[in-house]
Amino acid sequence: MTAAAAHPTRGNQLLDVLPDAEWLRWQPQLEPVDLPLGMVLYESGSQMSAVYFPTTAIVSLLYVLENGASAEIAVVGHEGIVGISIFMGGGSTPSRAVVQSAGKALRLRAGAMKDEFGRSSPVMHLLLRYTQALITQMSQTAVCNRHHSLDQQLCRWLLLSLDRLPGDNLVMTQELIANMLGVRREGVTEAALSLQKAGLIRYARGHIKVLDRPGLEQRTCECYQVVKSEYDRLLPPTQAV
Structure with missing residues (x-):
């Protein structure tokens, strides 16, 4: 039985497909959080302290101009993770993450995320595949x-x-x-x-x-x-x- 089949109710697609060994390490470190509508998870240029795995919430990634105007470049829900810059090595990003639809998420501190990314090949490959999908969404949004x-x-x-x-x-x-x-x-x-x-x-x-x-x-x-x-x-x- 696959990890996904054995644990169908973790609430987030990336967490659902984690192998059991990784899930057992992650589970004690994942903190359930409520994400109210309009909450800013990180601002443009700020250092990120955690990543978020939405379960019922939806988060918009917005690019913010100097005059304050903004536009959505991607949307993240239960299929993904908010805060890819942490494991990609940037630590910050020019975008802003804002809760578009209120709900819940699981939060993992930045240090733990970086440790897991470097420690586990399955985790690294999973997150890189997700990042490729997210880049596709950003590119297609720009064209659209x-x-x-x-x-x-x-x-x-x-x-x-x-x-x-x-x-x-x-x-x-x-x-x-x-x-x-x-x-x-x-x-x-x-x-x-x-x-x-x-x-x-x-x-x-x-x-x-x-x-x-x-x-x-x-x-x-x-x-x-x-x-x-x-x-x-x-x-x-x-x-x-």
Whole structure:
């Protein structure tokens, strides 16, 4: 039986596929934490003290300009880890990590993460594969924001968020979505109304309910499928490392 099959409820895809020996070492060091909406896990340029493995929360990675403007470059949920700079050797990053959807995570201090990365070949290979998938998401987001319509960008963003949530409901204001996409709120309002008229979503008072996921997938650009396929290829949900 694989590690993933033996422990299907660790709550995070990377932790699910850890071999038993690594999991037994990690478990006492993993600290459960609550991540409220809007919480900043690290700021641009700051030294990171820990990594986070989201279980029910979603975290947005934002690039912040000197004038304070920002745009989302990637989203991390139960499939990943927040704080890759710690094991990649940088220690800090020009991006900011903000909780996009409130929930829970498991926190591991930076020193322990670096020790495990250097100590275990399976851990190193797993985290490098995840990093490759995350880079694909960042690259595709940049291309999407430059070449595709706001309507398509919103569909991509909704689908990526849904993939990281247990249901089909998102708690998200249009202002927050606008900040994530780096566009004006009026543009998000227009795009959301268009999706609602098409019967794809229902939006009211900061709550978005997806009514027709296949319809969203047909309406979005190819960027969503490129990102999803790369995550599926590099991080099979039931494959032990």
